[in-house]
Amino acid sequence: MIVNPSSTYIARSAIKKLVLLMIVFMIGILVFFFTITDPSKDNPRISLTINAVTGLPENNSTRKFSPSFNFTLSVIAHNRFGIFPRKFCYENGSIIVLYKKVELAMGPIPSFCSHKNKVQGEMLFASGKEVELPDFLQDQLFEEARNGVAVIAVDLKILDSCGNTKGKIVCRGKSRATQVFPCKLL
The missing domain is CATH 1.20.5 (Single alpha-helices involved in coiled-coils or other helix-helix interfaces)
Structure with missing residues (x-):
């Protein structure tokens, strides 16, 4: 050949x-x-809903007050393509409610997981005891709360099983019941 x-x-x-x-x-x-498969691109969608607010000052003469907040934290773990399972979990943490950077209330956050594309709603409670604000903030909070426009910040600190800070969720919104706050995972 x-x-x-x-x-x-x-x-x-x-x-x-x-x-x-x-x-x-x-x-x-x-x-x-x-x-x-880059997990940084698939942060969970997080929102916080105020279910009830009690104990805010009812008049200008109230100098010490004990606020209480009832929230639902909604977390949806997802990924853009839906190919690989994702979930968002944390061991425990704390919730802090702030008005103009002054702490009004705090409470614990229990451990929970949100699985891929399923809404996980977790009830959270925060309370403060005999909170005293400077006069100018007290008057401002009273007026804003009465008109339903008081803007509060809610910081959720997420801890790992060793008690180290794993992350932080920051939510901002008005202090009215049924108000849904958008949140950011930092």
């Missing part, structure tokens, strides 16, 4: 091109795989 040297060259060239194409294709698959 006589082998034509130019056909051998063409065959080798075709094999080289095929191998190169396969390498490029495999690199593309790896880049895609690592992009969709």
Whole structure:
């Protein structure tokens, strides 16, 4: 059998091109795989709903008050492509309710997990005892609370099983019942 040297060259060239194409294709698959499995791109959606607020000052003469807040923390763990299971869990933590950076109430957060694409609602309670604000803040809080426009901040500190801070959730909104606060995971 006589082998034509130019056909051998063409065959080798075709094999080289095929191998190169396969390498490029495999690199593309790896880049895609690592992009969709990057957990930093799949932070959970978090919101906080105020169910009840009690104990805010009812008049300007009340100098010490004991507020109580009842919240529902809603967490939806998700990922953009829905290919790999994701869940958002934490061991425990604390909730702190602030008005103009002054602490009004605090409480514990129990451990819980939110599984992929399922809403996990967790009841949270925070209370303060004999909170005393500076006069100018007291008057401002009274007026804003009476008109339903008092803006409060809710900080949730998430701890790991060793008690170290794992993360922080920050929510801001008005202190009316049924108000839903958007939250950020920091």
